[in-house]
Amino acid sequence: MENIKCLIIGGGPAGYTAAIYASRAGLNPVVFEGMEPGGQLTTTTVVENFPGFPEGVDANQLMADMRSQAVRLGADIRSGVITSVDFSKRPFSLVVDGETGIEAQAVIIATGAAAKYLGLPSERKFRGMGVSACATCDGFFYRKKVVAVVGGGDTACEEATYLANICSKVYMIVRRDVFRASQAMRDRVMNTPNIEILWNCNTQEILGDESGVTGARLVRKDGKVFDINVDGFFLAIGHHPNSDVFKDFIDTDENGYIITDGKSSRTSVEGVFAAGDVQDPTFRQAITAAASGCKAALEVERFLMSN
Numbered sequence: 001m002e003n004i005k006c007l008i009i010g011g012g013p014a015g016y017t018a019a020i021y022a023s024r025a026g027l028n029p030v031v032f033e034g035m036e037p038g039g040q041l042t043t044t045t046v047v048e049n050f051p052g053f054p055e056g057v058d059a060n061q062l063m064a065d066m067r068s069q070a071v072r073l074g075a076d077i078r079s080g081v082i083t084s085v086d087f088s089k090r091p092f093s094l095v096v097d098g099e100t101g102i103e104a105q106a107v108i109i110a111t112g113a114a115a116k117y118l119g120l121p122s123e124r125k126f127r128g129m130g131v132s133a134c135a136t137c138d139g140f141f142y143r144k145k146v147v148a149v150v151g152g153g154d155t156a157c158e159e160a161t162y163l164a165n166i167c168s169k170v171y172m173i174v175r176r177d178v179f180r181a182s183q184a185m186r187d188r189v190m191n192t193p194n195i196e197i198l199w200n201c202n203t204q205e206i207l208g209d210e211s212g213v214t215g216a217r218l219v220r221k222d223g224k225v226f227d228i229n230v231d232g233f234f235l236a237i238g239h240h241p242n243s244d245v246f247k248d249f250i251d252t253d254e255n256g257y258i259i260t261d262g263k264s265s266r267t268s269v270e271g272v273f274a275a276g277d278v279q280d281p282t283f284r285q286a287i288t289a290a291a292s293g294c295k296a297a298l299e300v301e302r303f304l305m306s307n
């Protein structure tokens, strides 16, 4: 069976940065990119807050460049999803795509997080037929149409303003009477004339027919139930960490985020480290994910030297 010194799981900013550092340290890292190479950033457009790009940078280009940098320095980047692990002894055993076994001396988990859904049966029914969790991926299909965005955080505000450029009208469905989003994002929404905010509203049902979504039934805090006509329904209510496959071995918090040891990227299993959004419910930025990937690789280097 193939035995790897440093196995990195995940191809987002954390995984690629870990690969860059591990390659330069001579650890010959192997990276499994998972189902979303490039990570969540590939679902956005321009990144304006990653230092070093005064004019902003295309998100897909940024990720492609991080990947190329890791490859140039020697990282072995492969497609494939880790479907099961055994972290009970070293070398650790992992299975790729349900069939190929692989062993590793040290592991960095950088699997990120995935979008949350409301959990309505109608939402499942119309997924891909008007229901989406990625405005930048699917907004194009709703040109000059009416859409709704659920959520009141930075993601929801960003997606609503993005969609407002494409669509004739955007409803924002916000469950409280305040945004969670930062002041800058709030201001941007408030200054966009074709966004209408529906405060204190929850979605009871997504309405549609065989052609897809046609509307949504909402219930306001005061009990009033009413329908809106929309062609697209976008979820922007937060994320779920991609840690399920590791849970039998690694300690997580009540929301599934992997618990790391203070400022370190050490997990509850010696030799397994975690970086990026899978262990970060707070900051969840590309730059913080990249920084934690760097830390994890440096810690793997130290760990392998002393073990």
Ligand code: NDP
Binding pocket: 049, 118, 150, 151, 152, 153, 154, 155, 156, 158, 174, 175, 176, 179, 180, 181, 236, 237, 238, 239, 282, 283, 284
């Ligand atoms: P958040 O957790 O910040 O916000 C989630 C939003 O969805 C909240 O308004 C929440 O309401 C609402 N919500 C959650 N569950 C439900 C539900 N079941 N029904 C209706 N509404 C619901 O997630 P985000 O994805 O917006 O942001 C995650 C992190 O990423 C944040 O730290 C954010 O600052 C950051 N971010 C930064 C960006 C930037 O800097 N450019 C861009 C995007 C995100 P409630 O407030 O009532 O809990």
